[in-house]
Amino acid sequence: MLRELFLLFTCMAWVEFAIHFSPWIKNISQNVEIYTPTTFQYPVSLNTYNGEHTRLLQNLQRSSGKWDSTHPRHRLLTALHGYTCYKDKSLAEVDKWRNLYKNVPKRQRTLLESTIHYTRKINTIEHLLDTNAKLSRSMVDYGLSFYNISQSELDEFIKESESQQRSADRTSVSQGMKHFVRDWADEGHEERQQSFGCILNSLAQMPRTKERPLRVLLPGSGLGRLAHEVDKLGGFDVTMNEWSAYMNLAYRYVSSLSVPNSVQFHPYIDWWSHHATTDDLQRSITFPDEVIHPSSVLLVEGDFTTVFAEHTGLYDIIVTLFFIDTARNLITYLETIHRLLRPGGRWVNLGPLLYGTAPFVQLSLDEIVALSASMGFEFQETDPAIGNVTLSGLPVRGLEVAYGRNGRGLNKNAYQAQYWEAVKR
Numbered sequence: 001m002l003r004e005l006f007l008l009f010t011c012m013a014w015v016e017f018a019i020h021f022s023p024w025i026k027n028i029s030q031n032v033e034i035y036t037p038t039t040f041q042y043p044v045s046l047n048t049y050n051g052e053h054t055r056l057l058q059n060l061q062r063s064s065g066k067w068d069s070t071h072p073r074h075r076l077l078t079a080l081h082g083y084t085c086y087k088d089k090s091l092a093e094v095d096k097w098r099n100l101y102k103n104v105p106k107r108q109r110t111l112l113e114s115t116i117h118y119t120r121k122i123n124t125i126e127h128l129l130d131t132n133a134k135l136s137r138s139m140v141d142y143g144l145s146f147y148n149i150s151q152s153e154l155d156e157f158i159k160e161s162e163s164q165q166r167s168a169d170r171t172s173v174s175q176g177m178k179h180f181v182r183d184w185a186d187e188g189h190e191e192r193q194q195s196f197g198c199i200l201n202s203l204a205q206m207p208r209t210k211e212r213p214l215r216v217l218l219p220g221s222g223l224g225r226l227a228h229e230v231d232k233l234g235g236f237d238v239t240m241n242e243w244s245a246y247m248n249l250a251y252r253y254v255s256s257l258s259v260p261n262s263v264q265f266h267p268y269i270d271w272w273s274h275h276a277t278t279d280d281l282q283r284s285i286t287f288p289d290e291v292i293h294p295s296s297v298l299l300v301e302g303d304f305t306t307v308f309a310e311h312t313g314l315y316d317i318i319v320t321l322f323f324i325d326t327a328r329n330l331i332t333y334l335e336t337i338h339r340l341l342r343p344g345g346r347w348v349n350l351g352p353l354l355y356g357t358a359p360f361v362q363l364s365l366d367e368i369v370a371l372s373a374s375m376g377f378e379f380q381e382t383d384p385a386i387g388n389v390t391l392s393g394l395p396v397r398g399l400e401v402a403y404g405r406n407g408r409g410l411n412k413n414a415y416q417a418q419y420w421e422a423v424k425r
């Protein structure tokens, strides 16, 4: 009896929920709505690659704003500091493991050495670090020339930072380098398929012409592979945006490579957990699996919520992949997406709701849908093949996707990422 009552109340709650949400749920039982571009006039034009580079260099001038840790040049120098110190930081970590090993009693160490050669394993890792350090040095060299910064300025910045106990951030460096695998190595192919498939399928169906390409913006684009895949579809004018200087240095570097699979490194040697074999741990990865034509996609560096101040109503499509949960203020993200889209423009989202440190609000999926709808987004029905509807009555679909997974690892973490498309009314 109690169970029946519970089910009855649950059903009533869901009916009420569906009625409540119905005004912004469109075409629930129909197929994907065909996207029709209107004869919309753009208020301003997009920057060119060279124009954006000039704007970027101007923005990086020390005189362009208050000189503190939020200044773009300060953030860039901090990232360059991080990549410069990759080797020292990593060697310090290996030293720590070597010292910890000394705690193992002599008898056990003898056993370890005669069976699995543990010291040799540590020494090999130390040796492989040289390859990674060579990569991080090349990234610094390319960054210095791309951003027009002298080695002496960087040296001075590092000296000053260290004197103020601001040490290099090894985690951001390691994350930046690991994204070479997710975005630009063969090994990331499966992971990319999982995430990009539904987005690219949807964009591919959108009517467009060479003469009148659709303008797409991808904020929080990381190392930019999705942006370049959208560009390859043809008929899109693609802008990507990324705030992190660690990511931007990595993207600028990968964009500079003209030979496929010309760079090699060992992405897994800094984390010894979840490896089936030591060969897996120590294996090398090559990239890029494809050469990038950097000028085909425009990277606008900076904070998504402020850097596009003059782009109101400029975009036909905004694609957020693993992005919205990075917001300090999620409402500002939603407002920015809404402002940058033209009326009738479409927001395509795929990602989890993994809130970071100190977000102002942490909303659940139903709250995000309700809030977006109240701002003027109309959620669209999407292809059922993408995945099951997460909340009955809402056209938001869930699909299991990995992020930064080691394909041979013994851990298989994945997200139930949420996919939706919403049109700005």
Ligand SMILES: C[S@@+](CC[C@H](N)C(=O)[O-])C[C@H]1O[C@@H](n2cnc3c(N)ncnc32)[C@H](O)[C@@H]1O
Binding pocket: 182, 219, 220, 221, 222, 223, 241, 242, 243, 244, 247, 302, 303, 304, 305, 321, 322, 323, 326, 327
């Ligand atoms: C989880 S990562 C996803 C990267 C990429 N979309 C992917 O799927 O590989 C989120 C990215 O958003 C960037 N990001 C965070 N806040 C941002 C902001 N306000 N403006 C632009 N990018 C931002 C981060 O630096 C990070 O690279």
